[in-house]
Structures are given as C-alpha cells and as structure tokens.
Amino acid sequence: DFRWEREWRVCGDFSFSISDIAFGICPANEIPYFENLLSNQVPFIDSSATIATSKQKLKQYSHLKDLK
Numbered sequence: 880d881f882r883w884e885r886e887w888r889v890c891g892d893f894s895f896s897i898s899d900i901a902f903g904i905c906p907a908n909e910i911p912y913f914e915n916l917l918s919n920q921v922p923f924i925d926s927s928a929t930i931a932t933s934k935q936k937l938k939q940y941s942h943l944k945d946l947k
Contacts, residue, residue: 897921902937 900921905913907925914923922940924933937943 898942901943902940 897917897920900917903913903917903921903923904926905923907928910923910925914921922937922943924936934946937946
C-alpha cells in the first residue's frame, strides 16, 4: 500500500536519467499513458493492486527480474 508515501521535496534542480527510475505509481487507468510517455522503459503499477500482481508485472522488466 503506497498511499502512505509522502512527497519528497528538493530545493533546486534534481537531475536523473530514465535508467535511475525503477518504476512509477499511478492509477490503473493512467498506466498506458505513462508507460507510453516513457517509451515503455519504466513500468508503472497501481498502488491498489495486490503485491503479487505488482511483482508479476515488475519482474517483466530486466532491471527488476530478481525482485523478491
């Protein structure tokens, strides 16, 4: 359950590359939009999905294949 997460704020610029992102979280109906926006390089999951469903999806991505 990711709903308890709070925003992190950083003063100034915060530089990162797409490869620094493990996955994104958004409502299920927005997953296709965000995955397409990032050329399917970053998986997105719905915070209301079960842990098993989330893990199954995330393991499809090579950088997360060893997720336990």
